[in-house]
Amino acid sequence: MSDAPRLSDPGAIVMSDLSDLSDLSDLSDLSARGRHSLPNALELQGICKTFGPVRANDNISLAVRPGEVHSILGENGAGKTTLMRIIAGVITPDSGTISLGGQPVNIRDPLHASELGIQMVHQHFALIDTLTVTENLYLARLRSVYRRLDLQELRRDIQELSETHRLPVEPDALVANLSVGSQQRVEIARSLLLQADVLILDEPTSVLTPHETSDLFRLIRRLTATGVSIIFISHKLSEVMEISDRISVLRDGRYITTIEGDKATAENLSEAMVGRPIVERSFVTGDSNIQRQDEPALAVREVTTSDDSDSVKLQTVSLEVYPGEILGIAGVDGNGQSELIDVLLGHRKPTEGSVELSGEGHPTGRSGVAHIPDDRLAKGLIPNMTIWQNLLLRRADDSRFLTKRGVVRKESARTATSQDLEAFGLKREVADLLPSMLSGGMQQRVLLARELTGAPSVVIAAQPTRGLDIEGTQFVRTTLDRLRAEGAAILLVSTELDEILALADRIAVMFRGQVIGEMTNRDADLVRLGLLMGGEAA
């Protein structure tokens, strides 16, 4: 294997030298041909793309072989999304060439990419809820495949496709009635109808239960067996290692290395992603943490909410969180987690039941409750206000920010903000910036600084590491662990089981507005949690 030494040694490639790179790409190209006697399904040569001062893609070259699962791994801002958008024709690169099946191509737009056999399944599906599966696919730009398309013919084709690929898709089902996993299969079916040679899956597992994920992986295997190449984008190392034939790592817009799937380890992948070894912190969970007092700091007692069309109805939800513990709420997104949080914050009134904070009544004033929202921009930060003003909104009683009459003490507020930010690893000057100037990871730190400064007794953390890179995730988890040690009662809502298992002392699983299972971390395992998340009470 001529390219093996290169692949197993992340340090061997230095991207500063352009000629080196093209030589190596040629080598890998040759070796691929030698082995498969087929040209690469997709080959990128020296792709560059800059946005203003940001070099989103800096001379990236890589090759995807026919019928392989090729993962693209990288932290936020590493350039994965930009690269995929270039391949899918959404944006054009500043320089570099793209070849398909050995032929250089100039991808003009997404439609052109689709005609060339490049299909992409986005994180957010492009399906219309009120139409059936067949009708949705009819709307897809299928003209390149069908001369004249009628619904009956398309319906038969969908059924046939569904059988040949063992891809369960019901052509007459209304999309609104489909689970997220089925909707994803509809998207994949669309790609296959469009005759995908290269199928890009952007974070496909982020919305799936463990069970649905393993279904998807089996489907991916069947597709690659028919010669389709899959580009798999994910930040979950375990999944990437499980499914990939090869893994290419990007960092800071540059290509770092490609590792064979069977040689990949969490250590060498994360080191390639971050650029230095990462020590995975593990946290002590379980009963030993909990200083069981008489009163829980947060108690939800048989809360039921009203029935309305655009939210999940909570049904007799009961939970207790004691000081010094983390209660994890597991479950697939959209099973009542956000409704529960709204009830806890007093934004939604339960029709029955009550919420008690440290033995008190309903939390109308929420001075002691810190809330890390699941969507930083939509629910967290005010876009037209600077960071210090954003912090000020949560500091109504803080004399560093406001006089007694509610007049802003600007300089003092900026200094106080800077201090709070520094405690969360941000530089002082962030105080004067607007949220849009910060990356997701920094926005999250700002939110942590806003909510967690000054020991809060109750913390509600919703998806606190969503979209964060390894370091950002680590930081958030360490912070939550520290607060637990300081005696905070923490409710951690997460769709990532890894996160729940790493942090929570006890785990409750939500399904369709109900808590259908609760267990200690010690008794929990992926299989049991996965079944509960799918609604099968164990």
Add this chain to the structure above:
Amino acid sequence: MTPTTVEDRRSRRRTTAHLWTTFGPAAVGVVAGFFLIIIVGGLLMVISGISPLEGFDGLWKGSFGSTIGFGSALLRSTPVILTGLGVAVAYRAGVFNVGAEGQLFIGGLCGTIGALVAPGPAALNIALALIAGFLGGALWAGLPGYLKAYRGVNEIISTVLFNFVAIQVVAYAVNGPLEEAGSVSPQSERLPYGIPGLIPNTSANYGFVLAVLLTAFIWWYTTRTHQGLRMRAVGGNPLAARYVGVNDRRSIVWAMLISGGLAGLGGAVEVLGLHHRLFPGFSPGFGFEGLIAAILASGNAIATMVFAVLIGGLRSGGEEMQRNTGAPIAFVFIIQGLIILVAAGSRTRYRRSAVPGQDSAAAHDAGPYDAKLLESPESMDA
């Protein structure tokens, strides 16, 4: 850290950039509008057989080029400032108050009633009349505000419709209960006192000073008080504001009360300062001119005032031009329209180029300040 560190300079530069984002497009609009006035205006005058020199002379003398013109410009801009401020306050809270004209009418009506009912002396009478005007406008805007906040009624539609109602209410009042005995035209009795003049031998009155003071107050309120910042938070992102603990509904109603109050005050000042009586056509559209000023200023109070003075000056200059040369005042409206088009156009273009990658992958992938603004990695596991 001394005040002249790199960070400080950088943040100052960022502040400059911020100012440019806010006012740049509008400033471009004003400058381009100036040239448009010269070129298009001159062309129009030539076509209508008027000497451009005379026309521009009238425009200038009637606005900022003579004492009388200047006084008239201040007079004309006073209600525009006040309605503009009102629209700006609502704008900051994310509410689009298109009903400033109606609130101005109700303010004029309530101001008139106040002045006729309230006792003397002059200062007390005028103060009470102005307060009545403020309250009238506030209530007239508060209802659409309530409907938006608690019933989800679109405020653009409700405030526009309220304009028609307000205008008819005033027409009814001066034809009915408030009608001056023995008068041929529909109008109220003459008010006992008027707002005193500001510049001798001109029509400007102290209403302008009030408008300037209120501009300063609103600027301070929206940028330097907790209440004001909470209101702006609702305008920036109502959902996030709610999660921060702001009562977004109450903020919307509150903003509309202030907004309508200011517009109503504009009506009262117009009646008490200039006409000294109420009649149906006492506003030639000040509310809409205020709306234009506030939008050009992106809701910034001080910029709203500047644009309002320009708009008021343009109108008073147009009137002078009409008297001098016979060029119709509609000519001024054409120019006003052109300025707005240019300002709106430059704003759109600027937005598109200002934030590289806003719509592209870069914004999604990385914040430009990312690496520089994180503390060193060692300090993270604090």
